Structure formats: C-alpha cells, structure tokens
Amino acid sequence: xxxxxxxxxxxxxxTATVSRALRGLPRVSEQTRQRVVDAAVRLGYxxxxxxxxLATGRTRTVAVVVPFVTRWFFATVVHGAEQVLRERGYxxxxxxxxxxxxxxxxxxxxxxLTKRADAILVLGLAPTAEEVRQLRSGGRPVGLVGASVDGWxxxxxxxxxxxxxxVEHLLAxxxxxxxxxxxxxxxxxxxxxxxxxxxxxxxxLLDAGVxxxxxxxxxxxxxxxxxxxxxxxxxxxxxGPTAVFAASxxxxxxxxxxxxxxxxxxxxxxxxxxxxxxxxxxxxxxxxVRQRVDEQGRTAARQVLALLGETxxxxxxxxxxxxxxxxxxxxxxxx
Amino acid sequence: xxxxxxxxxxxxxxTATVSRALRGLPRVSEQTRQRVVDAAVRLGYxxxxxxxxLATGRTRTVAVVVPFVTRWFFATVVHGAEQVLRERGYxxxxxxxxxxxxxxxxxxxxxxLTKRADAILVLGLAPTAEEVRQLRSGGRPVGLVGASVDGWxxxxxxxxxxxxxxVEHLLAxxxxxxxxxxxxxxxxxxxxxxxxxxxxxxxxLLDAGVxxxxxxxxxxxxxxxxxxxxxxxxxxxxxGPTAVFAASxxxxxxxxxxxxxxxxxxxxxxxxxxxxxxxxxxxxxxxxVRQRVDEQGRTAARQVLALLGETxxxxxxxxxxxxxxxxxxxxxxxx
DNA sequence: TTGAAAGCGCTAACAG
DNA sequence: CTGTTAGCGCTTTCAA
Numbered sequence: 001x002x003x004x005x006x007x008x009x010x011x012x013x014x015t016a017t018v019s020r021a022l023r024g025l026p027r028v029s030e031q032t033r034q035r036v037v038d039a040a041v042r043l044g045y046x047x048x049x050x051x052x053x054l055a056t057g058r059t060r061t062v063a064v065v066v067p068f069v070t071r072w073f074f075a076t077v078v079h080g081a082e083q084v085l086r087e088r089g090y091x092x093x094x095x096x097x098x099x100x101x102x103x104x105x106x107x108x109x110x111x112x113l114t115k116r117a118d119a120i121l122v123l124g125l126a127p128t129a130e131e132v133r134q135l136r137s138g139g140r141p142v143g144l145v146g147a148s149v150d151g152w153x154x155x156x157x158x159x160x161x162x163x164x165x166x167v168e169h170l171l172a173x174x175x176x177x178x179x180x181x182x183x184x185x186x187x188x189x190x191x192x193x194x195x196x197x198x199x200x201x202x203x204x205l206l207d208a209g210v211x212x213x214x215x216x217x218x219x220x221x222x223x224x225x226x227x228x229x230x231x232x233x234x235x236x237x238x239x240g241p242t243a244v245f246a247a248s249x250x251x252x253x254x255x256x257x258x259x260x261x262x263x264x265x266x267x268x269x270x271x272x273x274x275x276x277x278x279x280x281x282x283x284x285x286x287x288x289v290r291q292r293v294d295e296q297g298r299t300a301a302r303q304v305l306a307l308l309g310e311t312x313x314x315x316x317x318x319x320x321x322x323x324x325x326x327x328x329x330x331x332x333x334x335x
Numbered sequence: 336x337x338x339x340x341x342x343x344x345x346x347x348x349x350t351a352t353v354s355r356a357l358r359g360l361p362r363v364s365e366q367t368r369q370r371v372v373d374a375a376v377r378l379g380y381x382x383x384x385x386x387x388x389l390a391t392g393r394t395r396t397v398a399v400v401v402p403f404v405t406r407w408f409f410a411t412v413v414h415g416a417e418q419v420l421r422e423r424g425y426x427x428x429x430x431x432x433x434x435x436x437x438x439x440x441x442x443x444x445x446x447x448l449t450k451r452a453d454a455i456l457v458l459g460l461a462p463t464a465e466e467v468r469q470l471r472s473g474g475r476p477v478g479l480v481g482a483s484v485d486g487w488x489x490x491x492x493x494x495x496x497x498x499x500x501x502v503e504h505l506l507a508x509x510x511x512x513x514x515x516x517x518x519x520x521x522x523x524x525x526x527x528x529x530x531x532x533x534x535x536x537x538x539x540l541l542d543a544g545v546x547x548x549x550x551x552x553x554x555x556x557x558x559x560x561x562x563x564x565x566x567x568x569x570x571x572x573x574x575g576p577t578a579v580f581a582a583s584x585x586x587x588x589x590x591x592x593x594x595x596x597x598x599x600x601x602x603x604x605x606x607x608x609x610x611x612x613x614x615x616x617x618x619x620x621x622x623x624v625r626q627r628v629d630e631q632g633r634t635a636a637r638q639v640l641a642l643l644g645e646t647x648x649x650x651x652x653x654x655x656x657x658x659x660x661x662x663x664x665x666x667x668x669x670x
Numbered sequence: 671t672t673g674a675a676a677g678c679g680c681t682a683a684c685a686g
Numbered sequence: 687c688t689g690t691t692a693g694c695g696c697t698t699t700c701a702a
Contacts, residue, residue: 001446001450001474003694003695003696004695004696005695005696013672013673014672014673014674015673015695015696015697016672016673016674016675016697016698017671017672017673019696019697019698020671020672020697023697026671027671027672028671028672029671029672032671032672044445044446046445046446046447046449046450047450047695047696048389048450048694048695048696049385049388049394049450049451050384050385050386050388050389050394050694050695050696051385051389051678051694051695051696051697052695052696052697053384053385053388053678053696054383054385054386054389054677054678054679054680054694054695054696054697055677055678055695055696055697055698056678056696056697056698057678059384059385061428064429068414069404069410069413069414069417070407070410070411070414072405072407075404075405075410076405078404078429078431079403079404079405079431079433082404082429082431082433083431083433086438091428091430091451092428092429092430092431093396093426093427093428093429094399094413094417094427094428094429095426095427096413096414096417096418096427098414098417098418103421110379110381111336111379111381112381114381115336115381115382115383115384116384116426224614224615224617224618228618253615253618254618256618257618279559280559280588280615282559283559283563283588283589283591283592338678338679338680339679339680340679340680348688348689349688349689349690350679350680350681350689351680351681351682351688351689351690351691352687352688352689354680354681354682355681355687355688358681361687362687362688363687363688364687364688367687367688382679382680383678383679383680385678385679385680386678386679386680386681386694387679387680387681388680388694389678389679389680389681389693389694389695389696390679390680390681390682390693390694391680391681391682391694392694
C-alpha cells in the first residue's frame with residue numbers, strides 16, 4: 001500500500017505538494033502536478049479514505065437508509081442515487097432496515113450515521129419527531145424520499161393526487177363499490193405514503209358522493225403476498241367490490257392473482273389498478289399510476305450534494321414529481 | 336461531536352482506558368468500564384470510524400459489488416449479506432455497476448475497493464484474470480457469489496445441474512423442440528452463469544438424443560423485456576419450439592407474455608420454465624428451478640468474516656447450494 | 671510555487 | 687489495572 005510519503009519521496013517533493021497536486025488545488029506548477037500524477041498512476045497510489053476523512057472531517061460517503069432493499073421501488077431509488085453520487089466521487093453506505101424496528105432505532109438513536117457519512121438519505125420513512133431531533137443534532141444534511149420534514153430537502157410524489165386520479169378513473173368507468181388495498185399496519189416503515197394514498201382514495205369517493213365502506217379497506221402490507229390475501233378477503237365479501245385500487249403495483253398483482261383463483265375475470269368482474277408502474281406491471285397489463293422512481297433517487301442525491309457544496313445547481317428544497325395515469329387492460333366498466 | 340478525549344476527561348481516565356473499556360478488551364476493571372460506558376451513553380459518544388480506521392488499518396466495512404441493484408436476485412443477495420454483516424458490526428459499501436463497463440474497470444482497476452473496505456464481495460461477476468490479479472494485490476479477502484476463483488471463497492448453485500433438471504423435466508413431458516432463452520451477450524456481467532446454464536441445456540438435449548437447433552438459442556438479456564423479445568422471435572419461427580427453458584424467471588415471464596400476445600396457450604401450446612423462483616414466479620404459476628438467494632448473500636458474508644477472523648465458524652471455502660425443481664402450471668406435455 | 675509542521679481521533683505497545 | 691507516547695496517512699496553515 002503506497003502512501004503519500006512514498007509518492008512524495010518518489011517524485012522528490014513534499015507530501016503537501018502531492019496532496020495539492022492530486023486534488024487539483026492551485027499553487028502547484030503544472031509541471032510538478034504532471035509528475036505527481038504520473039507517479040501516482042505508476043505506483044497505483046490511492047489515498048486512504050480514513051486518513052483524509054480524519055484530516056478533513058468529511059468522508060465523501062453518503063449513508064442511504066432503506067426499509068427494504070429487496071423491494072423494487074427502493075432498489076430503484078438507490079440505483080438512481082448511486083449514479084449521481086458516484087459521478088461526484090461519493091460512496092454509498094447502505095443501511096437496510098429490512099423491516100426491523102430495532103435496527104431502525106439503533107441506527108437513528110446512536111450518532112452512527114452522522115459519524116460515518118457526510119450526508120444521509122432516508123427513503124420511504126417518515127422520521128419521528130425524536131429521530132428528526134437526533135438526525136438534526138448530527139449536523140449533517142439529511143434528504144428524504146417519500147416524506148418531508150421542515151427544513152430538509154425532500155422528493156416525493158403527490159400521493160394524495162395519485163390515489164385520486166386512480167380512483168377517479170374507476171369512478172368514471174362507473175364503479176361505485178371500490179376497495180382500497182394498502183398498508184395501514186404499524187410496520188416500521190411507510191407510515192406516510194399509505195396514509196396519503198388512502199386519504200386520496202376516500203376523498204375521491206366522497207367527492208363523487210360515494211359512501212366509503214370500511215369493509216373495503218384492507219391491509220396489503222405492500223407485498224404481492226399481502227395483496228393476494230387482501231384480494232381473497234375482498235372477494236369473499238358477501239357484496240364484494242367491483243374495483244380495487246391498490247396502493248402499489250405489487251399488491252395489485254396479488255389482487256389479480258386472487259381474482260384468477262376465484263375465477264373472476266379482469267376487468268369484467270373486477271377492475272384493478274395500482275401505483276408505481278412497476279417493471280412487472282406491463283407484463284400483467286396492469287393499469288397503474290406511474291411514477292419516475294430512479295429520478296427520485298437522483299434528485300435526492302443532488303439535493304444533499306448541493307447542501308454539501310458539491311454542485312452549483314439550484315436544486316429546489318422540496319420536489320414533488322408528477323405522476324401519470326397509465327391505462328392498460330385491468331380496468332374497465334363494471335359488469 | 337464528542338471525542339475520546341472529552342470522554343476520558345469526563346470520566347477522569349486516560350484515552351487508552353476509554354478505548355479498552357469501550358471495545359470490551361481485558362485489562363480494565365469492571366468498575367471503570369461501567370463508568371466509561373455510562374459516560375459514553377450520556378455524552379452520546381460514537382468513535383470516529385476514520386480515526387480508528389487509520390489507527391488499525393481496518394475499516395469494519397465490506398464493499399459489495401453488484402452488476403444491477405435493481406434486479407431482484409442481486410438486491411436479495413445484498414439483503415442477505417447485509418444482515419450478517421450488520422450482526423458483526425460491519426457496514427456495507429454498495430458499488431452498483433449498473434451495467435456500465437467503464438464503472439467496472441474504474442472500480443477494479445484502481446485500488447479503490449481495497450483501500451476502503453476490509454473485504455470485498457463480488458456478486459454475479461466472473462472477474463477477469465486481470466481483475467483477479469488486481470484484487471489479489473489488494474491483500475483483502477474477496478468473496479464471490481455466482482462464480483468462483485481458485486483460492487477465494489465462493490457461493491453458487493450448480494448452474495449446469497439446475498439447467499439440466501429443468502430441461503430434463505421438459506424432455507420427460509415429451510418435448511423435443513426445446514428452446515433456450517439466456518444471456519449470451521457481451522454485457523459486463525453474468526458471463527459464467529448463462530454459459531453454464533446453456534451448457535446444461537445442451538447436454539440434457541444431447542443425452543436425450545435430441546439435436547440442438549441453434550435457432551432455438553435466443554438472447555434474453557436476463558430481463559423481462561429481453562424475454563419478451565426472445566419469446567416473440569421464437570414464436571415467429573416457422574417451426575417454433577413447444578417448450579422454452581429460460582435461464583431466469585424474469586425472462587420466462589417475458590416469454591409468457593409473448594405467448595399470450597401471440598394467442599398461444601400455456602402450457603398447451605407452449606411450456607415455459609425458468610430459474611430462480613423469483614418472488615413473482617408464484618403469481619404467474621411459473622414452473623422453475625428454485626434457489627435460495629438470500630442464503631447466498633448470508634453465506635458469502637460469513638465466508639469473508641471468517642477470513643477477517645470475526646467468527647470461529649468453519650465456513651467451507653467453496654459452497655454450492657442445492658436447487659429444487661418447482662413444478663407449477665406453465666409446463667405440461669406438448670399438444 | 672513549495673515545504674515544515676501541527677494536528678485530526680483513535681489504537682497499541684510499553685511502562686509502571 | 688492504568689497511563690504515556692508514538693504513530694496511522696492525510697490536510698492545512700504558515701513561512702519561505
């Protein structure tokens with residue numbers, strides 16, 4: 001492992017000069033810079049992140065906290081964020097809660113994140129007041145995806161409007177018995193998104209003069225399996241819905257499966273619409289509300305980089321990305 | 336940010352004692368340890384990773400290199416690895432190649448990884464001889480998932496056998512015109528897995544006395560979209576296959592879609608089988624060859640941790656995890 | 671334009 | 687059982 005000293009000795013300059021040369025700072029002659037760079041390549045020199053981190057107090061690392069890496073949505077946001085971070089030479093430290101509340105507490109409760117990263121990106125989590133306090137005390141920029149907190153940058157879609165547009169589509173088709181499959185549970189995650197989508201659903205119904213039926217609100221845990229279970233429950237109802245709005249495509253796909261199991265035709269007997277435009281939605285011909293997922297990651301990364309002074313771009317503090325109704329084959333008029 | 340000095344002063348001991356106490360080293364009285372720990376909690380002390388990294392030469396971080404985070408398979412392996420790393424107090428640095436060959440070269444070519452992490456996990460990539468040399472020169476443990484290199488720990492399935500079992504199933508059903516959808520392209524990734532699966536496919540055919548037809552080998556890029564395109568091509572053939580073995584479930588799902596588009600019934604007109612037992616496979620009733628994906632991540636993590644001296648477990652150097660034929664509704668006898 | 675030197679916060683001998 | 691001390695490999699004044 002060649003160190004800056006080796007390199008300095010090799011070139012015959014001081015370590016200070018090497019440091020300046022390699023980081024493109026002024027006050028180094030073009031000629032020396034060239035010699036330093038050449039030698040660095042020749043010796044395969046790579047600066048120690050620990051050493052420069054210790055000296056500068058910055059690690060050139062961003063911590064990304066995600067509820068579940070295995071979910072397409074979060075993986076895609078991570079992908080987007082990674083790309084722009086990498087461009088600026090930042091590394092990405094991944095913290096996967098995997099649905100474990102203890103992990104969440106450990107992570108936010110201790111100053112861990114703050115010590116290890118220059119900035120923190122929190123995905124799909126609405127930090128509690130206490131967590132906000134703890135994160136704030138760390139003094140590092142924090143960016144949010146899918147939630148927002150005063151004074152912090154955030155990226156999200158208008159969940160309320162997205163839900164409304166889906167439900168309004170179903171209403172326009174003539175449906176009145178419309179169910180909602182979402183995540184209302186007390187899982188460690190996703191507390192704000194499902195709530196907003198449910199509110200949008202309820203509001204659209206009320207505006208259309210349709211009385212919401214509590215039996216039509218079912219837990220789907222944001223997974224296909226959860227959607228399947230939810231779909232079964234709904235189809236077992238004495239007077240079941242003619243249409244289902246699922247707060248995510250994965251749940252919608254589960255509902256589709258339940259319909260098939262029950263021998264109901266889609267959209268003849270049951271219309272189904274989701275949210276996301278998940279990779280698989282196309283393959284199920286699923287109607288959905290599309291959102292640009294990797295763009296959310298990219299934007300969030302840009303926001304914190306801006307706060308770190310890494311870019312001159314003006315990145316708005318609170319970004320709300322548009323959604324788009326995508327009609328495919330799973331929605332149609334009721335029988 | 337309270338430092339070890341602050342803490343030492345607070346408790347009235349030396350920094351050395353604080354360091355020992357907090358790391359659970361011997362040669363500290365239980366009483367002092369308690370006082371140190373209490374004070375640490377009270378002051379919210381968290382050691383600086385940069386400082387201890389610099390002092391020890393170890394960062395308590397593992398770098399994980401993945402071709403595509405957004406693919407379910409890799410996200411799931413990362414999830415598995417993350418869990419066991421976290422247990423031992425290791426952080427995970429994520430490097431997503433996202434299919435960019437330049438990124439791959441930058442990553443392996445410079446000593447970056449080696450400097451930043453105590454160990455490296457490479458997923459779904461068969462390192463070139465040059466890359467092996469470079470990684471080896473870093474002197475850090477390297478673990479592989481989905482490939483293997485002499486002297487390095489690895490976890491994989493027997494791709495050859497997995498493919499054979501799928502194809503033998505199709506043969507047993509009476510199919511003779513069996514196509515292969517895989518990844519044969521020169522993408523930066525997956526060079527070994529698709530090849531092994533294709534070989535298994537060919538061998539199974541030959542053993543059964545079936546002459547392989549080159550027109551039946553189609554590129555699917557390991558994506559649903561690629562599988563769709565592949566399926567279309569196969570179904571357009573004058574004398575198309577009666578069965579398709581896709582090297583991944585995602586491609587198999589694409590083929591299913593192509594069949595539906597073309598009005599072919601599955602498995603009546605076309606049988607389809609994949610590999611993975613992807614989350615979505617159940618929902619498509621897809622026959623497949625199941626592999627335990629997160630277990631691959633867990634095992635790989637354990638292997639490098641063992642090499643780092645973090646565990647007493649005996650972890651075999653080369654692990655081959657079993658696969659299992661899962662028969663659902665997309666395979667049946669030819670018409 | 672360059673160099674000397676003092677840290678950054680922690681660990682690891684070595685003494686005591 | 688505890689403290690002193692010398693680094694780890696960089697960055698950053700301050701001088702030259």
